[in-house]
Amino acid sequence: MxxxxxxxxxxxxxxxxxxxxxxxxxxxxxxxxxxxxxxGPAAGDDDGGGTMSTAYGPLTAADRDFIRKVRLAGLWELPAGRQAQQRGSRPAIRTAGEHLVEGHTELDRQVIQVGQALGVDLPNQPSTQQQDWLGQLTRAKGDEYERLFVQLLRRAHGKVFALLAGIRAQTRNSMVRALATSANATVLDHITVLEDSGLVDFDTLSDNVRTTK
CATH class of the missing domain: 1.20.5 (Single alpha-helices involved in coiled-coils or other helix-helix interfaces)
Structure with missing residues (x-):
């Protein structure tokens, strides 16, 4: 037995x-x-770090890519906004510049805190493409400048707005979620004031059209 x-x-x-x-x-x-x-598809530039554990929840490559993109946005949109405040002849352009400066000053403060808390290295200068956009704005004059300012910024914000929706819906990290929520409100405000200028050419916002001056 x-x-x-x-x-x-x-x-x-x-x-x-x-x-x-x-x-x-x-x-x-x-x-x-x-x-x-x-x-994968949502991450853009995968830094190869995979998904990391943090006190605020899992941090994916897509999350880190998003954090860096928020920082990059501020690095060129802040100077672009200051320039618009100084060079804009239309009140709507100066108002848009003011919103860019105020919005990205606060968002930049937040993204730096998020980067430090989550151990994400952040860029300290605009990308090559963003530097080119700033160069185009610096060289443009008068009405050409104002139309270029609106078109470049509206197009850039449209791309970020689409990215925000995916990150906000998918991230499991509470700090990234909070950043995406703040960025969403800021980007929507900027899109609104840029469109209020009446200078947006919606037919040329497609990726197939390049703005060159």
């Missing part, structure tokens, strides 16, 4: 062990696939 119980116990233990192994392997595989799916 004792032998029968011993054999029965051994079978049960073996079965449990095999079940545990079978459960662990798929979880590992699906976990990797899920991380890749989240960090």
């Amino acid at each position: 004792a032998t029968r119980y011993t054999i029965g116990s051994g079978v049960v233990i073996t079965a449990l062990a095999l079940t545990l192994i079978a459960l662990l392997i798929p979880v590992d595989r699906f976990g990797s696939t899920a991380s890749a799916a989240v960090a």
